[in-house]
Amino acid sequence: MAKQESNVSRVYEELRQMAADFAFMPDQRINESELSKRLGASRTPLREALNQLVAEGFLTFQNNRGFFCRSLTPKYIQDLYEARVAVETEALRLSVRRAEDSEIAELGAYLEQTEAEYETADDPEARLGMDETFHMRLVRLSGNSELERALRSLNDRIRYIRLIDLKRMHDKAATRVPGELSAHSRILMALAGRDAEAAEAAMRGHIEKRREAATEAVRIAFSQLYVPHD
Known part of the structure; x- marks a missing residue:
């Protein structure tokens, strides 16, 4: 359990920095498969981190479409x-x-x-x-x-x-x-x-x-x- 929590934390911190720096383009749909490979993370910790960033306003989520970078307007x-x-x-x-x-x-x-x-x-x-x-x-x-x-x-x-x-x-x-x-x-x-x-x-x-x-x-x-x- 501790290892899983540590992995979620690592993925979250990396994603949070990427989102803050607009490593994803504004309003860009996030490709979870590519991101999973890039971060060396399985689907569960990746999803947990993405959902947390949605709650914090760094990302948005659209039903049946997935996660997106926040707008820049x-x-x-x-x-x-x-x-x-x-x-x-x-x-x-x-x-x-x-x-x-x-x-x-x-x-x-x-x-x-x-x-x-x-x-x-x-x-x-x-x-x-x-x-x-x-x-x-x-x-x-x-x-x-x-x-x-x-x-x-x-x-x-x-x-x-x-x-x-x-x-x-x-x-x-x-x-x-x-x-x-x-x-x-x-x-x-x-x-x-x-x-x-x-x-x-x-x-x-x-x-x-x-x-x-x-x-x-x-x-x-x-x-x-x-x-x-x-």
Whole structure:
């Protein structure tokens, strides 16, 4: 039994990464026979993993047709951003009430350590990793594990587009005005001041600013997925 559970876990993790990275084309039907051979997995653990990914929103299932990769459209990405706003603003309101001063100080120390590196990093994945870590730690201060779980799922499903957006920002040399507070700093200051309204406004503005760029990021994503590169 332990070996079977381990195999299901392995197949799930590999499939989840493939789905997150759009190794399957958007709306593409998944060939279970080919996938089984590719992953060296029998039908049962493969099916269990596929069904789990459907439940998490990475894949879809159609009766009598099988499993499909999720869509990649501006509407889908907008939905993810709207869900992220809902999750993070609610978590922030809870954090204002529940977080210990020492926990807020620890997050402030992390932000201070990483902000300079974030501004100068050439690797979009490194920048995204720092951003996600800050937001996950912020949600964790709410003490609500379900909100934390929801944000992790949203992050994984939106990561492909966010990487494109970050690369585009870097190519445009987008930087803050010297002395200007970062969005993360504004959020943290409001949290430390126990100002729920200011914290929510800062978080909402921070996320929605990037949501506005989603349509262009989706267009770039399609060009990367479907246009051959030499």
